Amino acid sequence: MHHFEYRDSVLHCEDISVSDIAERFGTPVYIYSSATLTRHYKVLADAFKDQPCLIAYAMKANSNQAVLATLAALGSGADVVSGGEMKRAMAVGIPANKIVFSGVAKSRTDILDALEAGIHQFNVESLPELHRISELANANGYTADIAFRINPHVEAGGHANISTGGAEHKFGIAWHEGKDFYTLAQSLPGINVCGVDVHIGSQITNLDPLRAAFEKVVGLVRDLREAGVPITRMDLGGGLGIPYRDGDEPATPAEYAAMVREVLGDLDVEVILEPGRMIAGNAGIFVSRVEYIKERDGRRFAILDAGMNDLMRPALYQAVHEMKPVVRSEGRATLDYDIVGPICESTDRFAKNYPAQEMNEGDLVAFMSAGAYGAVMSNQYNTRPMCAEVLVNGDNVALIRTPPTFEEIIASETVPEWLKT
Numbered sequence: 001m002h003h004f005e006y007r008d009s010v011l012h013c014e015d016i017s018v019s020d021i022a023e024r025f026g027t028p029v030y031i032y033s034s035a036t037l038t039r040h041y042k043v044l045a046d047a048f049k050d051q052p053c054l055i056a057y058a059m060k061a062n063s064n065q066a067v068l069a070t071l072a073a074l075g076s077g078a079d080v081v082s083g084g085e086m087k088r089a090m091a092v093g094i095p096a097n098k099i100v101f102s103g104v105a106k107s108r109t110d111i112l113d114a115l116e117a118g119i120h121q122f123n124v125e126s127l128p129e130l131h132r133i134s135e136l137a138n139a140n141g142y143t144a145d146i147a148f149r150i151n152p153h154v155e156a157g158g159h160a161n162i163s164t165g166g167a168e169h170k171f172g173i174a175w176h177e178g179k180d181f182y183t184l185a186q187s188l189p190g191i192n193v194c195g196v197d198v199h200i201g202s203q204i205t206n207l208d209p210l211r212a213a214f215e216k217v218v219g220l221v222r223d224l225r226e227a228g229v230p231i232t233r234m235d236l237g238g239g240l241g242i243p244y245r246d247g248d249e250p251a252t253p254a255e256y257a258a259m260v261r262e263v264l265g266d267l268d269v270e271v272i273l274e275p276g277r278m279i280a281g282n283a284g285i286f287v288s289r290v291e292y293i294k295e296r297d298g299r300r301f302a303i304l305d306a307g308m309n310d311l312m313r314p315a316l317y318q319a320v321h322e323m324k325p326v327v328r329s330e331g332r333a334t335l336d337y338d339i340v341g342p343i344c345e346s347t348d349r350f351a352k353n354y355p356a357q358e359m360n361e362g363d364l365v366a367f368m369s370a371g372a373y374g375a376v377m378s379n380q381y382n383t384r385p386m387c388a389e390v391l392v393n394g395d396n397v398a399l400i401r402t403p404p405t406f407e408e409i410i411a412s413e414t415v416p417e418w419l420k421t
Helices: 018-025 034-047 065-072 083-091 108-117 127-140 175-187 207-226 253-264 277-283 313-317 406-411
Strands: 004-007 010-013 029-033 053-058 077-080 099-101 121-124 144-151 191-197 233-235 270-273 284-296 299-304 323-325 334-340 349-357 364-367 388-393 396-401
Touching (some): 018 364, 018 388, 029 277, 034 053, 034 253, 034 388, 053 099, 065 388, 065 396, 077 083, 083 099, 099 108, 108 127, 121 127, 121 191, 127 144, 127 175, 127 191, 175 207, 207 233, 207 253, 277 284, 313 349, 323 349
Parallel strands (some): 077 099, 099 121, 121 144, 144 191, 191 233, 233 270
Antiparallel strands (some): 004 010, 029 284, 284 299, 284 364, 334 349, 388 396
16 A cells, blocks of 8 residues: 555645646655555554564665654664665664664674674674674674574575575575584674574565575574574564555565464564565655657657666666556547656666557656665766655655755766866
8 A cells, every 4th residue: 555646637645746746846756655654664563563573674675864764763673784774774763773784795894883883683694704793793892693694595586686595696694504604603702693584585475485484494493492502583584575566466464474473383583574665665656757759660759857877677677667647637548658768778768568648748757666776776877966855744745865966966076187287
């Protein structure tokens, strides 16, 4: 469910017209709904209310500070994959003891900053990382709570590029190495072994692969406890899918929670969840304006003022976002379009042969389900400024990311003295 709907044929975010937002802040623009972010968090929290549980929002999905502050007010923690994300989380009031640090390449600075902050746990991805954490913790008088990210050799995800649980992926340690690594970790100074972590992919709509992975991890936890390793936490990662199109029916948070309870049985552990897309995905839309309609060689192109630098998922994952007209007109025919942007790359295409209401220059279109892995992955390729982000709360709206001016972009670079004339 989300809070984007038509009123008198005009798309609204909560109580504000998307047309009015585009007029005020320009296009392209990301628009987020506070009510949707709140609802999605609460639905997940309610599903796990009878289980000791830390919800650590996966910031890589959308790390805008206003989004984080909305979730922090609801009691959310954060799953971070860089020192910068950790500092973002803490800057909006997410306490360090609710932060889980994931990622395969934690630097010495990242680790030391996290130790000093007192984070909830490190999700360790390799033996070299374990030794680095031990060295830094021991040398500076800290004890690091750690979980190994176990690769269960169960693959899942909506695209090959967002599957992370296979043997060829860079993430985690091999399943068959797990017990030996835990035994080693217990012997190292500055290390407190407390958890097992697993994350097999993203946009998972069928619970079967998650169940298979979790069953293997529960078995590992029981084996480790019998061997004297005091596991008290299971980090189940994220990955729960969302509906990207009308008719999509991914598993619900309630169904997910029921499956987790069934798999855990009588196992007494704190569950850590790392939802990202599930919370932010359908809480945001991406709005663009039609610059030109071009017809050539039997094809019809709708050329937008937004490009793959603004919304990368179609180019990166061949993802198709449902596109809706901001102003709906019953009198217009439905035509097929290639939806493209202004970037000088053939991959700058949002959809091919996409059926849409007949479009004209100046029309506004909205790409739905753009709240996750949208603005956070944007860039300034072709010297196109990153676009605005806006947060709506009822009938209130605020600019939460200001696009840089061209002067600001240019000023961030320096020409050496020897090149100046």
